[in-house]
Amino acid sequence: xxxxxxxxxxxxxxxxxxxxxxxxxxxxxxxxxxxxxxxxxxxxxxxxxxxxxxxxxxxxxxxxxxxxxxxxxxxxxxxxxxxxxxxxxxxxxxxxxxxxxxxxxxxxxxxxxxxxxxxxxxxxxxxxxxxxxxxxxxxxxxxxxxxxxxxxxxxxxx
Numbered sequence: 001x002x003x004x005x006x007x008x009x010x011x012x013x014x015x016x017x018x019x020x021x022x023x024x025x026x027x028x029x030x031x032x033x034x035x036x037x038x039x040x041x042x043x044x045x046x047x048x049x050x051x052x053x054x055x056x057x058x059x060x061x062x063x064x065x066x067x068x069x070x071x072x073x074x075x076x077x078x079x080x081x082x083x084x085x086x087x088x089x090x091x092x093x094x095x096x097x098x099x100x101x102x103x104x105x106x107x108x109x110x111x112x113x114x115x116x117x118x119x120x121x122x123x124x125x126x127x128x129x130x131x132x133x134x135x136x137x138x139x140x141x142x143x144x145x146x147x148x149x150x151x152x153x154x155x156x157x158x
Contacts, residue, residue: 023056027076029085030061031147037061041080064144083114084146116151130156 026045030037038061048057057078062070064085070076071089080102081089103112118138120127127133133156141148 022054023058024077025070025075026057026059026078027067027070027080028059028061029067029079029081030063031082034061034063082146084150085144114146114151116147116149118152 026041026048028037028041038059041059041061045057045059060070060076067076067079067081067085068089071079071092079086079089101112103110105111118130118133127136140152143149
């Protein structure tokens, strides 16, 4: 009798495991606060989970270091990141290729470009063009940030 009960419990456990949908981890670079990025991507997750009958998608919004760690440990199946980060990781990870590019619409205008800004105080009359930055000290997000550093450095080097 005890063996029968154990067998039933094992079979019920296996049945539940067999019925579980396979899951894909969808990693998104947290280019803003995690809460804001999660709110932005949740409608996509809801859509995918509603329409992909055989697979569930799990959203994971990660800071740059967390994302790199998850990639190194092969914890992500799908990745949404910026072009600069993608170029770095495609050489070191299992991700094979770009399958989509995000096109944003702002005030009815579509853009698939990425860039950054350089700002100065309105009272600073010594900086009006990129050329005026020579021999000046500036603040930046970090050397790994495409929109907060790399795009501006590229323009300065041009």
